[in-house]
Amino acid sequence: MPTFALGPNQYGKAETRIVRVTRGPGGDEITDLNVSVSLRGDLAASHLTGDNAAVLPTDTQKNTVYAFAREHGIDGIEAFATRLARHFVESQPSIHGARVAVEQYPWQPVDGRHSFRRDGGEIRTATVHHDDAGTQVVSGVRDLVLLKTTDSEFHGFVQDRYTTLPETRDRILATSVNATWRHAGPAGDAYGTARAALIEAFADTHSLALQQTLYAMGERVLAACPGVVEVKLSLPNRHHFLVDLTPFGLDNPNEVYYAADRPYGLIEGSVRRDDDVAEEVAWSF
Amino acid sequence: MPTFALGPNQYGKAETRIVRVTRGPGGDEITDLNVSVSLRGDLAASHLTGDNAAVLPTDTQKNTVYAFAREHGIDGIEAFATRLARHFVESQPSIHGARVAVEQYPWQPVDGRHSFRRDGGEIRTATVHHDDAGTQVVSGVRDLVLLKTTDSEFHGFVQDRYTTLPETRDRILATSVNATWRHAGPAGDAYGTARAALIEAFADTHSLALQQTLYAMGERVLAACPGVVEVKLSLPNRHHFLVDLTPFGLDNPNEVYYAADRPYGLIEGSVRRDDDVAEEVAWSF
Amino acid sequence: MPTFALGPNQYGKAETRIVRVTRGPGGDEITDLNVSVSLRGDLAASHLTGDNAAVLPTDTQKNTVYAFAREHGIDGIEAFATRLARHFVESQPSIHGARVAVEQYPWQPVDGRHSFRRDGGEIRTATVHHDDAGTQVVSGVRDLVLLKTTDSEFHGFVQDRYTTLPETRDRILATSVNATWRHAGPAGDAYGTARAALIEAFADTHSLALQQTLYAMGERVLAACPGVVEVKLSLPNRHHFLVDLTPFGLDNPNEVYYAADRPYGLIEGSVRRDDDVAEEVAWSF
Amino acid sequence: MPTFALGPNQYGKAETRIVRVTRGPGGDEITDLNVSVSLRGDLAASHLTGDNAAVLPTDTQKNTVYAFAREHGIDGIEAFATRLARHFVESQPSIHGARVAVEQYPWQPVDGRHSFRRDGGEIRTATVHHDDAGTQVVSGVRDLVLLKTTDSEFHGFVQDRYTTLPETRDRILATSVNATWRHAGPAGDAYGTARAALIEAFADTHSLALQQTLYAMGERVLAACPGVVEVKLSLPNRHHFLVDLTPFGLDNPNEVYYAADRPYGLIEGSVRRDDDVAEEVAWSF
Incomplete structure (x- = not known):
């Protein structure tokens, strides 16, 4: 038995x-x-x-x-x-x-x-x-929804039999930021600084991929917050598709968009200090 | 048949x-x-x-x-x-x-x-x-969540066999404002004024009942917006109960509260101009 | 003032x-x-x-x-x-x-x-x-989700400048039934009968419009439940779109569908006994 | 830098x-x-x-x-x-x-x-x-809501300064089962068997703790499904509190309960075959 x-x-x-x-x-x-x-x-x-x-x-x-x-x-x-x-x-x-x-x-x-x-x-x-191993403190923000109306491109990607997506040099980029950042020690007073870094990096980065924006956001938090050793980001790509108005005899010069619900891209990644050797406690279930 | x-x-x-x-x-x-x-x-x-x-x-x-x-x-x-x-x-x-x-x-x-x-x-x-009867324009706001930490009482109410609620002279009052206001004509530019009136009336009113606060909020919108003829409010009473800390040898001088989900009070009412004779189109389903 | x-x-x-x-x-x-x-x-x-x-x-x-x-x-x-x-x-x-x-x-x-x-x-x-006017009893069901894989058409509709929808002789029809039915007197034991009538009418009706299905569902409840005088139905049209697989060299003989979230059609209506003269109490807010 | x-x-x-x-x-x-x-x-x-x-x-x-x-x-x-x-x-x-x-x-x-x-x-x-390391297949069920009206006790627990919970020999036990089970190889046809095992173990176990029920549910899946090597369960304890009716001169012989929303207990654990040495891929983010 x-x-x-x-x-x-x-x-x-x-x-x-x-x-x-x-x-x-x-x-x-x-x-x-x-x-x-x-x-x-x-x-x-x-x-x-x-x-x-x-x-x-x-x-x-x-x-x-x-x-x-x-x-x-x-x-x-x-x-x-x-x-x-x-x-x-x-x-x-x-x-x-x-x-x-x-x-x-x-x-x-x-x-x-x-x-x-x-x-x-x-x-x-x-x-x-x-x-017994100590205390680990992770701070974060979620449901921080950001959008930029331009300064976002997506091209040069892999093409296979199932690819139909056209390349774009100008699109809306929108996401709902879900970020956590791990502190070397106690958290101190970093929240406002970290949150501002996330928003500013999103706005400043001319984006060739949401992955690039993600990395820039993580990097900016690390640069702004000396006590932070790792930043994790989970960024849904909230697609905004340009509506085809040609059947109605209208052009659409990047003006009218449809905000889609599902499916959505989901880009997840972490950025660490080079000297971060400590492993995170993986204690989720 | x-x-x-x-x-x-x-x-x-x-x-x-x-x-x-x-x-x-x-x-x-x-x-x-x-x-x-x-x-x-x-x-x-x-x-x-x-x-x-x-x-x-x-x-x-x-x-x-x-x-x-x-x-x-x-x-x-x-x-x-x-x-x-x-x-x-x-x-x-x-x-x-x-x-x-x-x-x-x-x-x-x-x-x-x-x-x-x-x-x-x-x-x-x-x-x-x-x-054919014309155009009716109703503006509104919902999910506007307000809370006041004091200036709210509730007493003098009916007591029957099923009443256990103690009277209170000081409680948290919190609600999620769901308000609509009907215009005599086109809406004009009243939104910011109406929204501010709702918030200010909530804050200013020393409340003896959420009903009293509701009426004050509706009245304030009418006073501030000449083109508005009726205000409807649906106000959940988001109960915050003082936690009993005496089992732990602690007092609780209106400091630590439990925010309850359900059930909740729901106070609904409308305030109209006295000279508002037009009936609203009841076109909900 | x-x-x-x-x-x-x-x-x-x-x-x-x-x-x-x-x-x-x-x-x-x-x-x-x-x-x-x-x-x-x-x-x-x-x-x-x-x-x-x-x-x-x-x-x-x-x-x-x-x-x-x-x-x-x-x-x-x-x-x-x-x-x-x-x-x-x-x-x-x-x-x-x-x-x-x-x-x-x-x-x-x-x-x-x-x-x-x-x-x-x-x-x-x-x-x-x-x-004072008496007691009115309304029963109902909601979130009853039904789908039929065929026996649904939609054509012969108005065409205007903004119409791009092709006519269809075969589509998936899906809805989440939100129904209420008003009783002449007390409710009695009609729930199971009314619910079964809704499901059977949805399944039996070869649908030329969700409106037609709606009417058939209401009619079936009235026919099956002598004490019911009016049925109200609110039926979202949960669109299932056939996926275009031709870019991948594949046909799609009514087999693979995309279940859309928003927007959705919303069809609402009531069916009454001819001799129902009593007005419903409109007591929603 | x-x-x-x-x-x-x-x-x-x-x-x-x-x-x-x-x-x-x-x-x-x-x-x-x-x-x-x-x-x-x-x-x-x-x-x-x-x-x-x-x-x-x-x-x-x-x-x-x-x-x-x-x-x-x-x-x-x-x-x-x-x-x-x-x-x-x-x-x-x-x-x-x-x-x-x-x-x-x-x-x-x-x-x-x-x-x-x-x-x-x-x-x-x-x-x-x-x-490269291979293919790992995990099956599961979630939002499977179960309740038993008796056969559940909770006593003998730690008492500290903050304990006020009375011991109970008879309570409602309710949960929303969120379970996953990992297969040694491909999944085969185990879903119905695993689901039935979860439900039967919940029903059969005279529960002294939701932890005990959790273990019994995991064990039953392993016993019923030879190809399953590990079962993970996340079980919220959906509290049902007996309402105190004494203020109204009424007793309450385990008859009328209040179903609470929050907070809730959350019991999580896994049960494995003794000879399960392979580690699970921890690939959540």
């Missing part, structure tokens, strides 16, 4: 939605987060026999997120995630590794006092892994 | 995604729209026998949206929708009424030249009805 | 997610619902001054949904919604009308005992209005 | 939506797929200088998906993905690895002839990696 073995595993509470208000005479501040915790450790018994003596309930993890926001405040999502990840590993003998992933939703003050408007669209992210 | 009759009906092309670029020496502009057309008219034969002699195909409607963007430009979504609605009714003997609904996605210039960032979240809307 | 007036308004608790288990020796049953309540009545004071003396809190409405599931059980979603709607109007002097909308998610038994599998996709619905 | 290096990268066409009809005298069959391709290889020049001489356009990849469906048919999603993955690597000197991920949407025949109903909810998946 065959026997089987438990492989890698983790568990935790996902998507704890917490809003913290800092009240002050000069106006309030709000921090709006979505926190997901994953823990690893001595969890075989729970899987094999249902013995939960080593299991810190996910409900407790949720409570800890709320309590820490009160006890320690939220001094940046990287620091908050790091504090939580270390807590779970250091306080629980059965837990040997923790990953805490945080999404932050931005808000704009409306009146400088108590009212705010969600600054929709893009989301700031941080993911912290902590275990 | 019973006989049956065709009741109200309409048809059209929904969600034509069009992006128009206006190129200029001082930088480009982009207009990013989602256009949905519905037509009414002599459509009984198509329903009863499949005779399509009176049917303008939805594919043609899509083509018309693209062609009009080139032939006439897009001088505001209300004007664009009006031009389309009139075209369908005036050019097709079998079509007696048209509704054109437009969503506009806002973009921010990045470099003053060719690059833009989606200004996510809120969406600008316009819906135009046109038929 | 202009004065303004409160127009139509309503409020309530939306999307209360309730699951009720009926335990029995022959196996359990589950009822999985999403309940949304809207109330109308003497609500001007709440809007104008924040006086909530006439307001039954939405939190209480949620509690009532839960309590009624225990006190009265859930003997069909139409009956459950009717009981709730009448309760709010009859127990609250300030409330004159109630609308209760219910979505039901279907589950299939797995083992005849305690385990179930979500029968994904389509959702059963019921909406009940109750006020 | 620092220098940077291109790290791991890939590109491809995502979400090509293809529907293939097989027409026959005994009724038609439809295959409804969403195909995503990712390629790796000599892509540095495209990133660094925009030289696309090694780039097979994503548009060509889309065309290839359509053409292969006509040239070779779709004899199972694993075989279809394998054929595509091998084609890209074998036909393109610059491409050294390919991943093809397929989602399949199930349909039920309605009339045995031409009409079908989407069997909503769960989705069948296959992901194939192909490179």
